[in-house]
Amino acid sequence: MSGETRRKQIVQLLSQSEKPIPGVTLAEKFQVSRQVIVQDIALIRANGVDIFSTNRGYLVHQQTQQVSRVFKVMHEDEDVEDELSTIVDYGGQVKDVFVYHKVYGVVRAELNIKSRIDIVNYLKEIRSGKSSLLKNVTSGYHYHTILAETETLLDLIQEKLQEKGYLAKLQDYEPVDFWSKAE
Incomplete structure (x- = not known):
């Protein structure tokens, strides 16, 4: 298995888990050392995934939809x-x-x-x-x-x-209907 594939699967596992997954558990699952998992987590974070490290393992921060x-x-x-x-x-x-x-x-x-x-x-x-x-x-x-x-x-x-009188009327030259709720 390539490192990229492993990292995708790590993100998927962490995203689906409601509780932290220990690095040792991830290392055993992917048959790599714990140090490889630590490096994978660093690369995953560098790519923008918000992963928490806790004393019980790793967990992806689930953001509420806004x-x-x-x-x-x-x-x-x-x-x-x-x-x-x-x-x-x-x-x-x-x-x-x-x-x-x-x-x-x-x-x-x-x-x-x-x-x-x-x-x-x-x-x-x-x-x-x-x-x-x-x-x-x-x-x-x-x-x-x-x-x-x-x-x-x-x-x-x-x-x-x-x-409070803070909302302003759109003018003809404005490029977008900013009042629209749909994006």
């Missing part, structure tokens, strides 16, 4: 904390911020804001630097990709942002 929606918003600088807090308080994660610039096209920055602590740290970073918020290159208009566990939570976030 849905996403893009919201176009507009507000003043002093409303950033309230906007982001509204999103996280109702179960959302702010994946990114981006603007659609008529000359430069889409300019995007990853945020990965999941909590109020993340918001505090983000705002502290913005205030300590010489840069301004990305929204300011387009007169306040910007977009966020929001992740949540259900479409219902995204609907609730959309409703709350609308109530």
Whole structure:
């Protein structure tokens, strides 16, 4: 069996298991040394699979499935904390911020804001630097990709942002219908 085939089977076994699988067990199953399994795990991780090492063995981190929606918003600088807090308080994660610039096209920055602590740290970073918020290159208009566990939570976030007056109307020149729930 090739190393690549063995690593695929290791990922499959770990993904299907609800409890950790010891390295010794994997070594016996594939008739290789435990050191080969350790090296395989390192290569699997390098290829992006999230594997935990525990005192009882290896386990693939099972991420919960999330849905996403893009919201176009507009507000003043002093409303950033309230906007982001509204999103996280109702179960959302702010994946990114981006603007659609008529000359430069889409300019995007990853945020990965999941909590109020993340918001505090983000705002502290913005205030300590010489840069301004990305929204300011387009007169306040910007977009966020929001992740949540259900479409219902995204609907609730959309409703709350609308109530606060943060949602903005799409213009004819914008290339995509960001309101669409289907991707």
